[in-house]
Amino acid sequence: MSEIGKFLKELRGQRSLREIEKISGVSHTYLSSLEKGADPRTGKERKPTTETLEKLAKAYNHSYFDLLERAGYLADISEDEKERLLVNDEYQSSIEKMLDDALKAITKGEDFIDEVKDEVENVQKKYDDCFEEDEILTPEMLKKIVLYADWNQEWIWNLATDILLISRNYISNGNTVTELTTFLNLPGITYKNNSLSKEDRNRIVVMLNALFPE
Numbered sequence: 001m002s003e004i005g006k007f008l009k010e011l012r013g014q015r016s017l018r019e020i021e022k023i024s025g026v027s028h029t030y031l032s033s034l035e036k037g038a039d040p041r042t043g044k045e046r047k048p049t050t051e052t053l054e055k056l057a058k059a060y061n062h063s064y065f066d067l068l069e070r071a072g073y074l075a076d077i078s079e080d081e082k083e084r085l086l087v088n089d090e091y092q093s094s095i096e097k098m099l100d101d102a103l104k105a106i107t108k109g110e111d112f113i114d115e116v117k118d119e120v121e122n123v124q125k126k127y128d129d130c131f132e133e134d135e136i137l138t139p140e141m142l143k144k145i146v147l148y149a150d151w152n153q154e155w156i157w158n159l160a161t162d163i164l165l166i167s168r169n170y171i172s173n174g175n176t177v178t179e180l181t182t183f184l185n186l187p188g189i190t191y192k193n194n195s196l197s198k199e200d201r202n203r204i205v206v207m208l209n210a211l212f213p214e
Contacts, residue, residue, distance in 0.1 A: 002037035004048065004069055009035040011060040024059035047071060058096075065089040083206060090205070099146050099160055102167035107139040114147040119166045123159070130155050157198065180208065 008031070012020055017028035024031075030052075033039055039046050048056070048071055057064035065086045068074055074082055106116045124137040131137070142163065145156065184201045196204075 002045065002047075005037035006037045007067075007070055008048075008056065010171055011056070011062055020056075020059055025054045026055055031056075038208070049087075063089055063093070084202070094158075095160055096146050098164060099142070102164050103139055103142060103146075105170040106163075106167045110139060112139060113170075115180075116166050116170070123162045123166070126162070127155060130159075 021028040033046050034048050053067040112120050189196050
């Protein structure tokens with residue numbers, strides 16, 4: 001059994017292969033062969049693709065960067081490139097967590113709360129060309145977008161920002177401590193009236209990591 005195969009099995013724990021198939025979209029037979037580290041028909045070593053690792057990272061709520069490293073994909077890249085990938089991974093994970101919290105705040109059961117339905121309808125119209133014909137923006141659909149999104153597509157980031165903007169008046173602030181990197185991921189953050197891009201925020205995180213090494 002390969003290192004990545006052994007680790008994927010550990011991440012799955014007591015859950016069945018078919019259960020993970022439903023969550024991740026990775027077939028149970030393929031996942032089984034990945035855990036064993038070999039193709040059962042040929043006996044040849046089987047290594048998960050980067051796309052499969054991304055799906056499993058989301059299904060297991062685990063770092064995509066870590067899975068890439070364990071699978072050997074980062075062996076030949078520079079430390080600077082590794083740092084960039086790690087920051088992107090942390091940034092994406094933070095956005096996904098914030099979206100999950102946002103959906104909890106603006107949904108009730110399987111629908112959006114009445115107070116936000118008009119705003120959600122406007123978001124639907126804004127991204128109509130990105131959805132299938134007659135597809136309706138529902139909480140369940142947004143959860144799937146968060147789980148399976150290709151975050152390289154700009155419209156996904158813009159949609160996420162719009163949903164966070166809608167939800168911010170409905171999320172209880174309370175007396176909690178806010179991690180600075182979480183704050184940087186909030187929509188509408190500016191510096192000297194200039195909006196911070198994803199790349200700007202990544203550079204800030206890199207500098208913070210240098211100031212406060214573990």
